[in-house]
Amino acid sequence: MFLPDFDYHAPETLAEACDLLRDLGPSAKILAGGTDLLIKMKHGLVTPRAVISLKALDELKTITHVPGRGVVIGARATHNDLVNSPVLHEHFLSVSEAAHKMANNQIRNRGTVGGNLVNAIPSADLPPILIALDAWITLVGSNTSRTVPLHTFFTGPSCCVIDPVDEILTEIVLPDQPTTGSTYLKFGLRRSGALSVTGVAAAVTMDGDTIVDSRICLGAVFPVPVRAHDAEDVLRGKTWSDELLAEAGEAASCCALPITDIRGTAEYRLDLVRVLTKRALKRAITEGHV
Amino acid sequence: MSDTVKQDYAVIGKSVPKIDGREKVTGAARYTADLKFPNMLYGKILTSPFAHARIISIDTSEAEKIPGVRAVITHKDAPTLKYGISPARWDENIFCIDTVKFVGDKVAAVACIDEQTCYKALAAIKVEYEELPAVLDPLRATEEDQPQIHPEFVRNINAEIHQDFGDVEAAFKEAHYVRTDTFVGNRTYQTPIEPHTATSMWDGEKLTVYSSTQSPHYFQYYIAREFGLPMGDVRVLKTYVGGGFGGKLEPTGLEFGGAILAKITGRPVKMFYDRAEMFAHNRGRHRQYMTITSGVDKDGKILGVHADFVMDGGAYTSLGIATAYYAGAMLTLTYEFDNFRFDMLRVYTNLPACGAQRGHGAPQPRYAFEAHLDNIAKDLGIDPMDIRILNARRPNTTTPNEFLVNSCEMKACLEKAREMSGWDEKKGKLPKGRGIGVATGSFVSGAGYPIYRTDLPHAAAMIKVGEDGTSATLYTGATDIGQGSDTVLCQMAAEAMGYTYEQMKIVAADTETTPHDFGAYASRQTLMSGAAVKQAGEEVKTQMLETAAEMLDFPTVDLDIRSGKVFSPGNESVTLTFEEVARHFFVNRGPLVGKGSYTPPKLGGKFKGAAVGTSPAYSFAAQVSEVEIDEETGEVNVLDVWDVHDCGTVINPALLEAQVHGALFMGLGESIWEEVKFDDKGRIANPNLSEYRIPTAMDMPVVHSALVDSYEPAGPWGVKEVGEGATLPTMGCFRNAIFDAMGVSINSLPLGFEKVWRAMKEQREEGAAE
The missing domain is CATH 3.90.1170.50 (Aldehyde oxidase/xanthine dehydrogenase, a/b hammerhead)
Structure with a gap:
């Protein structure tokens, strides 16, 4: 398997990158970590004539807390940047933990959070926890800049609202929020290098033992990461108990529409949604952002 | 216990560094x-x-x-x-x-x-x-309406085996209890890294x-x-x-x-x-469909066994005829019983051809038999450890299919595994979701007969001592594929010569420059290649002693060589270095060369297929594993594995342990994850390391590896195999631990999470229905 020939660009500024993308049009692809793009190119699944690398744009690699805005994650931050970020450890350790559950160490060193989102694979591990934490993203074009709530970003397997001939995903923002706990539980078929069979993220806002609010997001059981609103409704305003969380788990199963594939049957995935939802909720309620 | 011959060896029995370790670790090795x-x-x-x-x-x-x-x-x-x-x-x-x-x-x-x-x-x-139209279902391959794959093999039957020893029907009639179980194996692939x-x-x-x-x-x-x-x-x-494992x-x-x-x-x-x-x-592991019936007496003593198997061979034979015979033949080794019938159909399908994979045809039948034995033990209320110890093979016995077993510490392996694992404190006393299981295995130390008919010796070796005696080169056709045979054989050569390992060089596995050897399969090289190397080393030693005697004007019989020094026990004034003697030899007589070859004794019975499974010596092993099952998701977490081996004298303890770990790694993968899957057109659905899941380092349990004292008279210095034997007990061991933990029997491999989840769900539904 070989990479076919292509033109390679490594613009020095974001503006230059956006202009290049607009000028080169559909024949160009953005290269971040390359863990998906280069494999697709080697297999001939995408055949760009030009590749625009973001490697010179170091400003897209930072993870900072901006008071009033929240935690701002540069789209080029690698999964291991997320894993090791003191800022995330302080504010949302659950995001670091979710990143650590992805793939294997080699991939985590190369792959980026932006690439993971734009690739829009239903089983991706980062979208559920980011959506549960109400993340929004910034898409920058040659003459535009817009913010999109992450839960509206995905439109189908490998599909999202980004304009592929104009826009570049630059940052992910986890807004300052009242949530008291969050976590992501991944069910893979081995401990490293396994795609999720099912993943469930939960974020909760507690007042004592009362669940003021919650956000639950399911991965790998719907064409896109999907909020389990029915389960959230079960919880809202209630005093938590194992029975209540079990009830939320049952409700979450109703929000999933999994397929049967080589990693598991739809029936199994539905039951995993039930189990993982109640476990994720309990963890978020009792342990905080983990 | 066996006649343990303990000697103070200078080179063997030590964990010397691998001879090619530096090249491999630094990346200098050229594959x-x-x-x-x-x-x-x-x-x-x-x-x-x-x-x-x-x-x-x-x-x-x-x-x-x-x-x-x-x-x-x-x-x-x-x-x-x-x-x-x-x-x-x-x-x-x-x-x-x-x-x-x-x-x-x-x-x-x-x-x-x-x-x-x-x-x-x-x-x-x-x-x-x-x-x-294609034949994709092995169980339907022999039906009249199925397409014919090879015109000369009617009804797609590649091999048909019927072996009958003793009187199984009479044994079943006499038995206190007879039980039949059916199990299904998985198609797995060797997945060498290279x-x-x-x-x-x-x-x-x-x-x-x-x-x-x-x-x-x-x-x-x-x-x-x-x-x-x-x-x-x-x-x-x-x-x-970079690894072969049969492929x-x-x-x-x-x-x-x-x-x-x-x-x-x-x-x-x-x-x-x-x-x-x-x-x-491919040429990986065959998927086998295995029905086993056994009759036991009221104590659980096995009286007779009938194994009735079908295996999916794929489109070609590869080494599959031997695989088919091995599948049944190796069932007779770890437990003693007199009556055994084995029926096997190896069928052609329009799928990739299967062949030999670590343990050859034996691991899946061993899984089936060990699971079956636990079912019997449960039905009779006998501890699974006790039923195995009761039936364990003893040394110097003959199997019903006429394999001669010399050294055999099956019972000692089980007893040691029982003690190490804390079996008696755990069995039946672990919290729900946790379980403990035991299984055994045995494997050949080299096949008694080569793959094609020939009277060539099975192994040959030559040692040439350097002209100034500062090095010696072992020439052997034995094939190091990562397991470390170059290292072990150089240790053996140095031991036999009275030389040092550090001064040994090796030229191996080249049909032009090295003497004939059949290569790395059937766990043969430590015993068979080692026997040839020992003989070559001893020939060098004899010539060295004769030369030294001449130089010292001293009787040969009073001289010895060890670690590169010629000496006379009891006379400290007599001493020469290996170098001095070797140089003297070369100056006066020309090249100092030793030669050796090995042919096993004539083995086995006269019945059809009697050759398969014969070996000069058999290893024995017992494994105990403890698992934790997630009752809601079916996730299987293997906590600890205790492996106790009877593999005769150990040449290199570190390499032996590495073999145990490696075999267990493969056994773990085949037990829980690995399975080559096909779509309805016969295309492989997971021909990659993402969806064909071998374990990672993260998935390995804690491995406790131990040995029992054993000396094999048929092997040089008493050696036997270890490389494949340690793969055999693993699948059955995990199945039995899951059985103990949750009371569910997983009757097919792999013992995947969803399969365990489904079995527990069905168990709950049955419980609710009753």
Whole structure:
């Protein structure tokens, strides 16, 4: 398997990158970590004539807390940047933990959070926890800049609202929020290098033992990461108990529409949604952002 | 206990560093695919996209026009002599002539100036196929309405075995309890880290092939046969090999196609498989359908066993005839019983051909039998450990299928595993979700007979001492594929010579420069190659002592050599260095050389298939594992494994432990994750390491490895095998631990999470219904 020939660009500024993308049009692809793009190119699944690398744009690699805005994650931050970020450890350790559950160490060193989102694979591990934490993203074009709530970003397997001939995903923002706990539980078929069979993220806002609010997001059981609103409704305003969380788990199963594939049957995935939802909720309620 | 002969050895019994460790760790080691030769071309094989199809036409004209393409070949350019590794069934052609028989069957090949051009050329070859109905279900393969895969094998029966020893029916009649269970195995693949590679080149009429092979000898034999060449005109050699596990025992299209392409172009041609092509070539573990019936007395003593199996062979025989025999033959080893019947059908299907994989045909039947035995123990209210100890084979016994067992510490292995694992404190006392299981295994230390009929010795070795005595080189056909045979054999040579390991060099696995040896399979090299090496070393030692006696004017019988020093026990004034004596020998008599060879004794009975499973010696092992099951998700977490081995004298404890860990790693993968899956067109659904899940370091349990004292009279210094035996108990051991934890029997491999989840769900539903 070989990479076919292509033109390679490594613009020095974001503006230059956006202009290049607009000028080169559909024949160009953005290269971040390359863990998906280069494999697709080697297999001939995408055949760009030009590749625009973001490697010179170091400003897209930072993870900072901006008071009033929240935690701002540069789209080029690698999964291991997320894993090791003191800022995330302080504010949302659950995001670091979710990143650590992805793939294997080699991939985590190369792959980026932006690439993971734009690739829009239903089983991706980062979208559920980011959506549960109400993340929004910034898409920058040659003459535009817009913010999109992450839960509206995905439109189908490998599909999202980004304009592929104009826009570049630059940052992910986890807004300052009242949530008291969050976590992501991944069910893979081995401990490293396994795609999720099912993943469930939960974020909760507690007042004592009362669940003021919650956000639950399911991965790998719907064409896109999907909020389990029915389960959230079960919880809202209630005093938590194992029975209540079990009830939320049952409700979450109703929000999933999994397929049967080589990693598991739809029936199994539905039951995993039930189990993982109640476990994720309990963890978020009792342990905080983990 | 056995007659343990404990001696104070100077070199063996020590964990010396691997002889090639530095090269491998620093990346200096050159594997076959790293080799480059002047003017070398790259070759690739075009394979069938259909499981079963008639070839209407092949048009290579467009491919030939592509710049950089040097040769395009099909069956018209190749010998049509059928080949295989089992002489009983040579059923494969270099390139398919009339029909393709699985997705991946060889149709054509190209040689080009670079790899990229190969893919363009393959894409430009036009093959017109008429798709035929395919046999994809092995259990239906013999039915009348199924397509015929090989015209000469009616109803797709590749091999049919019926063996009957003692009187099984009478044993069942006499039995207190008779039980039948059925289990299904999984198709697994060896997954060596190094892909298969071969580089072929001709010098006049002489063919040289560098190959990632487990057996230069069998490659040489079958390549010479296919091309009608004298064996002396075929040289097969290897550099470093990154694992084989049975999958690199037979030559492939890479060697056969490469030889033709190299001949046509007059240039060296390098051919290789990528990961997906490795899966398609396969020769991995057969999926077996296993029904076992046993009769026991009221104490649980096994009286008779009937094994009735079907195995999916895939499209060709490979080594599968032996696999089919091994499947039943090895069931008689760990427990003593007199009555045994074995029925087996190996059927052809339009799927990749299966062959030998670590443990050969034995691991799945062993899983089935160990699970079956736990079922019986549960029915009779006997502790699974007790029923095994009660039935454990004893030393100096003969199996019903006439295998002679010399050393055997089966009972000691079980007792030690019981003690180490805390069995008695845990069995029946663990919290819900946790369980403990036990299983046994036994394996040959080399096959009693070679793969094709020949009277050649099984192993031979030669040691040449350097002219000044500061080094000695061992020449052996034994094949180090990563397991460490080069290291172990150099230890053995040094021990036998009275020399040091650090001064040993080795030239191995080259049919031209090294003496004949059948190679790395059937766990044979420590015993068989080791016996030849020991003899060669002793011949050097004898000559050394004669020379030293001459130099010292001292009786030979009063001299000895150890660690490079000649001395006389009890007379400290008498001393010479190995170097002084060796140099004296060379000056006065020429090269100092020792030779050795090994042929096993005549083994086995007279019945059909009696040869398979014979061996000069058998290893024995017991494993206990403790698992934790997630009751809601079915996730299986293996916490600890205790492996206790009877493998005779140990030459290198660190390498032995590495073999146990490696075998357990593979056994773990096959138990819980690994399974080659197909779609409804016979295409592999997971020909990659993402969806064909081998365990990672993160998945390995804590392994406690131990040995029992044992000395094997048939092996040099009392050695036996370890490399494959440790794979055998694992699957049954985990199944039994899950059975103990949750009370659910998983009757098919792998014991995947969803399967465990489903079994627990069904158990709950049945419980609710009652």
